[in-house]
Amino acid sequence: MPPAEQSAPGDAAEPLPPRLAELLDSYTDHLRLERGRSEHTVRAYLGDVRSLLTHVAAADPDVRLEDIDLATLRAWLAAQSAAGVARTTLARRTASARTFTAWLTRTRRIPRDPGVRLAAPKTHRTLPAVLRQGQAEEAMRAAESGAAQLDPVAVRDRLVVELLYASGIRVGELCGLDLDDVDRERRVVRVVGKGDKQRSVPFGAPAAEALDAWLDVGRPALATPKSGRALLLGKRGGRLDQRQARTVVHEVLDAVPGAPSLGPHGLRHSAATHLLEGGADLRVVQELLGHNSLATTQLYTHVSVARLRAVHDQAHPRA
Incomplete structure (x- = not known):
């Protein structure tokens, strides 16, 4: 298990000087109203920019915006790096800073x-x-076994893992599904991905069976007036949130001996890898996953090759 990333200087939610707080509010409106960014993206960008402004204000509470130069930005990132912030996080914060200064x-x-x-x-x-x-097959069997007693939560949990693995959709896309987004006859779900882009993703017979059980038995038992048109529901009838979905996946995979500890994104990775191993075209997988760039999808070809190499090294007498 990788060590927890340390918090960096400026990461704490320290109060900003009023003028910088007002600036951050204006930037928030820009991201939400003008750029149409998702709440997840807005939170990430604002956290990064708040960290930058906190760093700047700590050095000089009366700093002027025009005094924020390249050296200031580099010093902020250097402080983050020295505190042990991961390279991937630093890369995101660099992009956030560039968007903000632009x-x-x-x-x-x-x-x-x-x-x-x-x-x-x-x-x-x-x-x-x-x-x-x-392992994926064992996980699906474990979820199906748990749902055999027709407990509504267990029936829902089965659908969560079946649909994530069958379609490769993101957990946010899963939790955002409404009843109208599911075409049971054609076995297709319509999801809204990053950048508010819509796509239709097919799913197989086992996921369709889990869906039928949920709609016929599970959902009616949990639905309340506040459920609205949400497909997946929590125990109190509200829309299932992403944290609950992650817990479901972890609990199901914990029942599979030797399986890595994965969340919903791990099922997405697994679905993509297994599609390519089964002979699916790379561009088809790109479309199914909703990737803007083919380079992102190509990562899964490297996963397949790496696994092939591991098997070869273990099994071949002259490896």
């Missing part, structure tokens, strides 16, 4: 954009952990 320049709050020349640290891209196909 906005400051565009809105004439500063005369020049210091973020143009801010370089992101190179990330060490690691291959994601995935289930073996046999």
Whole structure:
């Protein structure tokens, strides 16, 4: 299990000077109203920018925006790195800072954009952990066995893992599904992915069976007036949230001997890898996963090759 990432200077929710707090509020409105960013993206961007502004204010509470230069941005990132912040997080914070300074320049709050020349640290891209196909089958059987007594929560949990693995959709896309987004006859779900892009994703017969059980037995038992059109529900009838879905996946996979500890994204990685191992075209997998770039999908070909190499090294007498 990797060590927990340390908190960096400026990460704490320290109060900002009023003028910087007002600036952050304006930037929040920009991200939500003008850029149409998701709540998840807005939270990440605001956390990064708050960290930057806290760093700046700690050095000089009366600092002017136009005094924030390239050296200031680099010093902020250096402090983060020294505190043990991961390279992937530093790369995201670099992108957040560049987006923020570009906005400051565009809105004439500063005369020049210091973020143009801010370089992101190179990330060490690691291959994601995935289930073996046999482990995935065991996980689905464990979820099906748990739902056999028709407990509504267990029936829901089965659908959660079946649909995540069958379709490869993101956990946010799963939790955002409404009843109208599911075409039971054609076995297709319509999801809204990153950038509010819609796509239709097919699912197989086992997931369809789990869906039928949920709609016929599970959902009616949990539904309340506040359920609305949400497909998946929590125990109190509200829309299932992402944290609950992650807990479901972890608990199901804990029942599979030898399986890595994965969350919903691990099932997405596994689905993509197994599709490619089964001969699916890379561009088809790209479309199913909702990737903007084919390069992102190509990561899964490396996963397959890495697994092939591991088997070869273990099994071949002259490996």
